[in-house]
Amino acid sequence: MSTTMIKAGIVGGAGYTAGELLRLLIHHPQVEIAYVHSKSNKGNPITQVHTDLIGDIALSFTDQLSYDIDVLFLCVGHGEAKVFWEENPVPDSVKVIDLSQDFRLDAEGNDFVYGLPELNKHKIKEARHIANPGCFATCLQLGIIPLAHAGWLQSDLHINAITGSTGAGQKPSATSHFSWRNNNISVYKAFEHQHLREIKQSVGKLQPDYQNEFMFLPMRGDFTRGIYASIYTKIEQSLEEVQTLYNTFYEDAPFVHISEVNPNLKQVVNTNKGIIYLQKHQDTLLTISMIDNLLKGASGQAVHNMNLMFGLAENTGLNLKASFF
Template sequence: MKTVGIVGANGYTGSELVRLLAFHPNIELSFLYSRSNSGTKISDLYPDLATVCELVLTDKPSSVDIVFLCLPHKESQNWLNQNTVSDDTLVIDLGNDFRLEGVFGNRNFIYGLPEINKKNLLGAKSIANPGCFATAIQLALLPLAQKGLLNEVYTTGITGSTGAGQSLQATTHFTWRNDNISAYKTLTHQHVDEILQQLNSRNDKEVTLNFVPWRGDFTRGIFTSSTVKLNLELSDIEQLYREFYAAEPFVKVHDRAIDLKQVVNTNRCVIHIEKNENVVVIHSAIDNLLKGASGQAVQNMNIAMGWEENLGLKLKGIGF
């Protein structure tokens, strides 16, 4: 059994990790860190965790084998500076502090998209978990980048309200979100640089990504549609994708239309490809809190520790 600490356990991604790791056969939850809710039982914040996890949140972390950082963006570096973490401890950061520049002291963070970095993740001690939109969009485009087939990409994507985090904002109020959608951070979303860093490292020419994200009137999930121009037959493109993801347990290429409900409450990504003349659209869907955050973090932990990749992640979609 490996001991685990979760920093920022009171947030959406942190509490989702509690739900996953409470049932992980190789894990013992040691501490749940929160400055704002120290002294409160996690089950008092999230009643669904009653009998599942009754740990009390603390602002005094202990020594553990694995620590997950579920902090607001740019806060992970501050926490690591203020707390002593052994070099032998596996650190998995779910924020964006180390996705572009992965060096912190003597730690070199590996970019944690398992479908492209699995070999580097094995035995890693520092992992930068990808962003949610970044995961969905990269999984939709990486097979084309690997063949040098990308040039200009136009992507739209819609995300659930949990993507905005737990802190209340004007755009997360029920009265604003319900029966409403809106675009935000058009062409300037923080995940664009992260996506381009990975695509350009594989594509033989520079990729341009024009990304328009949308806020949806649902709780969780991401659905993206990426449009590119290709002079290939649809059957050849589909074959390319199936070969690229043949050994990946959490990515499935479908030959018919996909739905968000297929992936909500799972660590899976589903992909569907459509083509009209030389215009190709690649659709992808994930759960933003699982494959887009906490589930992928557990997947990365499993790989780093040499365990079965889907350990603790055999989850079913909500269906209805």
């Protein structure tokens, strides 16, 4: 493992994902934060925006870019990363990890590797540019891709998943306002959530003959962070065969754990873990998959990708305890 410090820059430093990324990188033993870029917060101390970091970081936001770094994290909004990429020619010497959705789908001229470590670990190690997966996409793929890898998907996938309010980003909206969100629940983007595109892309590569429907109902929860997904589909194999498949598929995945008992969301909040539980009723397999949307679903996964790109142990800087009490 390299002992050289990795110099990191962050663009789009004021949002939730940047705040979580900073929290992780500050305490990462092999990272030095070179700068945090934010035009709207130029000159302001980072702790004025990310108040949880008081005492941890003395830097202020800057509106200047520098490529005297080893890795650049793009934490800008969806659509803004592509604009940044077109306007700012990042040299090949700088590795880039984009946390937006702009480069997740295969397209001509797109050399970004899809950054789901449990799927593309070896490609990530050799990549210069990484497209970090979406939060729902991460959670759902962890529950689905072992079946696709084995070619066992044979009928429609029915998915119900609920996410915390931080999944909507930091900018206030009608459905993230406390008085609306508290003691409330609702469905949104039924059957057509944007993360389905990257999920279908991955499943299609693993099991090209699978042409069935993804019946996805995303829900807004009255809590701040975490995603809890229940996925069910008809399957021929026994529960024991499925459990063996998942344990084998994830044996080299340090953050994915197959639970023998029905888990709860608090087990993953404030961690980079993905927890999966499997149950079968007659010919229907139920898979429960859960993650923290800001960590395993965003910033923690970005750090995991960085670790792979720089030859570090995968769990470096990511050994976090769940906020259980």
